[in-house]
Structures are given as structure tokens and as C-alpha cells.
Amino acid sequence: MTPEKAERKALAAGLRKLNEDMTTLAELSELAIRKAIDSLARIDEGIAEEVFTLDQEIYALQEEIERTCVDLIALHAPVARDLRTVTTSLKITTDLDRIGRYAKDIAEVTVQFRADTSRHFKKLVSIPHMADLTIQMVDTATRAFVERDPESVRNIAEADDSVDALNDEIFREIVTYMMDGSMKVEVGARYILVARYLERIADHAVNIGERVVYMVTGEMPPRVRAAVRRKAGDSGVRTPK
């Protein structure tokens, strides 16, 4: 085998490892959100503890992926699609790590609830719905990365609009409860924070989706503000993809 061929095999092996680790990281991050929301819905400290462990694993794997990316750049100087895969992985690991951190933050809210009470003031509806949408966005974005499929994330910004709208709705609802005195401010603030964390997770899913489009096509999709998107939707005009 020529040294060049051997080098290419090493690069291919490195990229394979990167892809496997990224897939695992995406799965762990998604699992962390699911468990965090589950822990909150049940006010279950045990599940919250699992999220804390997952967050540690996510961070460690993110560091490992960063090392792999730096090694691939330093040793193999990847170009074209390979280069875009490495740089996209570097960017996406940060998004996935942040998603893990927000899951941990939600689990911490569970722990705070657990200290005060064993049940919510009423059955949670909007937050689990918002969590479902958010998890679906993360799932779509990470699946698009694994399958190298930019088409599947075409509508992810619209999904984010729904999550943003739910965040606003939850905020207004909780503020109303706090103002009429049916909910303590401290408790209400926790729900608002959880909605905010989910909204941020959805934003990271959008980032991942954009990066997948770049990784596959070489083109970064333009960012269109939600208001512009809505206006274009109302007038039947297609927004730039």
C-alpha cells in the first residue's frame, strides 16, 4: 500500500469515528431532554439525577469529538466535503452540548420543585407540548446530520416559530397566574425558565439544521426573521431557502 493510500484510509477511519461519536452525542442530547421533561412532569429527582449524569457524558463526548476534529485537521488537512464535515461537527457539538446543559437546567428546576412540593399546581399541558415540538426539532436536525439530508430540515425555522409562540403563550399564562395571586412568583418563574430553556434548545436545533445544509451543499441557508417569514406565508410568497 502506498503511503498516500494509507493516509486516506486513516482519514476515512477518522471521519467514520467522528460520525459515530456525533451520532452518539445527538442521541444522548435528545435523551437528556426527554428525561429532563419527564423528571419535571413527574417531579422525580431520580430521573433528574440521570440527566445530570447524561450532561457529564455529553460534555466528555463533546471534548472527545473536538480532539478528533483537531487531529483530523492537523494530520490530514481535509478539504471539500470532508472539511465541511469536520467544521460542521465542531460547530454542532457546541449546540448539542448546550442542549445537554439546558436539559440539566430543566432537571435542576425539578430538584427545586421537589424541595417544595410533590405535584404541580395543575396538570402540565403547554410545557410537555412545547417539549414534544422541541424534541421533534432536535430529532429532525440530528437525523438530518446523520443521514446527510438537507431536505428534511427545510421547514425547521417554521417549527421554531411554533415553539417561540408557545413560549410567549406560556409566559403570558404564568404571568396572569402570578398577578392574580393563584401562583407564587417563585414557582411561576420556574415554569417560565423551563419554557425559555426549551425555546433555546429549539434555537440550537435550527442552528444544527442550518449547518447540515452547509455541510451537504456548501451553502449556508440565509436567515429569515420570523416576521418576514410570516408575512411571506400570508402573501403566499415562498421564503428563500
Added chain:
Amino acid sequence: MTTAWRFAGGEATEPGAAQAEPSAVGEPVSEAPSGREPFVGARVGGAQVQSQNLSIWYGAKRAIAGVTLSIPRHAITAIIGPSGCGKSTYLRAINRMNDTIRGCRTEGTLLVDEEDVYGPNVDPVLLRKKVGLIFQKPNPFPKSVYRNVAFGVQLHYRATREELGKVVESALRQANLWDEVKDRIDDSALGLSGGQQQRLCIARALAVDPEILLMDEPCSALDPIATAKIEDLMFELKKDMTIVIVTHNMQQAARVADYTAFLYLGKLIEFNRTRDLFERPGEELTEKYITGRFG
């Protein structure tokens, strides 16, 4: 328009008079993929070297097959491609070095500053003064450092000793070699290191004040430090000079070149800004080659 490399008194030929009209400067040479801004690199500063449907034959074998390419002025253009793709043949066509190869035949148009290089009144010696060539292996003459640099100058000008001394020093300074050789200017050039010899060859080319410098794998016989010195030198030279480099080392092309042309089996597959070619090549074949999936 310069005609310095024509025979004195020779009639100027109309470039492309009997051939197809060359493409307009700046016309995209390779189509950009849909949705992407087309490449218009040659529009910046204009093209200094243009080939239109250029084909080069070695006997019955066609080494270059209908290459149309506009090489931008005062920039570094790299030509990459697997062995035998015609990179060096294309490079040598620009200053007619292929004329020295028996059985080599050129068809199509090759313009330097809009003048047909293969026109009937072109003096190849004067052309090569304007278009210098640096070879893969340093090839200094077995003479002193001074005589190596002065050689080309004396071929073209009748310079006084003082003038010659100034030209030699200036060329050696331009090639970033002066400080290393000023105390042994009369020693044999063969005593210099490989990297120094290559920079001496560059100084020898620079001494006759060329406008275009062709480099045929100039660093392939050099260590990384000598390579870095040549690359730094190329950056300085491109301010006033058009450089075309043939390289097997794709990282070198990515490092030094503003534009890169990818040749395969004698055909131009893609010509693009180097950054775009290495980050998001427009052609599948380019992608496969630069990522090492063939070649």
C-alpha cells in the same frame, strides 16, 4: 499592449484572427453549481494569460484537450491534477518551452496580454524574458552566483559592470537571497543548498524583469523551511507579477494560490477561487480528486 517580445519590425498579428474569438475577460470558465454566484475571478484586474480551445499534442497523443482558461493578472494561479493530466504541458505552452520538444504540436489560441504567443512574428527568446519559468529541480549554471544572475541580463542588454552589479543585487534581494549569498557572490552556485539554488533560479528569472513567472513544482525537491521561503517570496512577487504554479501538493495550492485550475486527462474540469475549490468544489470530479478518492 506590449509587443516587446516580438521581432523588431515584425508585423503585428491580429490575435485570434484566423481562429475563434477568445472568450471575454471574466466570462465564467467553469459553470457554478445552480444557486451559487458564478465565478468571475478573471474580471478582477483582468486576465493576463488566456487560452482558447488550446490543444497540445505529443505526436498522436493529445496531452491538452481544448482548454479555455483566463489566468488573472497579479495573482497566483495554481494548476493541479493527477500525474499525466497535462499540467506541466499547459504551463510550458505559455512561454513556448514545448517548442523544444520534438513532435509537440499546439492548436487553438494562447494569448499573453492579448497577443498571440504562437503568432508568426513572435520571438520565443523575448517571450521567455517576459514569461520566466522555474523548474522542479533547481538548475543553476555551473558558474558563480553572480554570473548565474547576470547571464540572462547580458543576453538581452549591454549593461556596464556597475549596472549589472545593481541588477544582480536587486534580483537577489527580490528573491530574498541577498543576505545569504552577499559574501560569496563569486563562489560557485553549486555550493548553495537546494532551497538557495531554487531561489537563485528565481533571482535569475527576475533579473530580466519578467511580468509572468511560471513555476513547475518549484518546491517538490525542497524541505519545509525552504518551501516556506519560496512561498513567502511568491506572496511578495505577486504584487507586481502574475504567477502560475503547477503543484502536486494540494496543500501548497491551497496555501499560496488565489485561483486554482483542476486538469484531468488534459481537460479543464474546474477553475475557481482557491477557497471555493477547496471548500465547496463545483464539480464532482474535483471533489473526488482533492479529497483523495481517486488519483
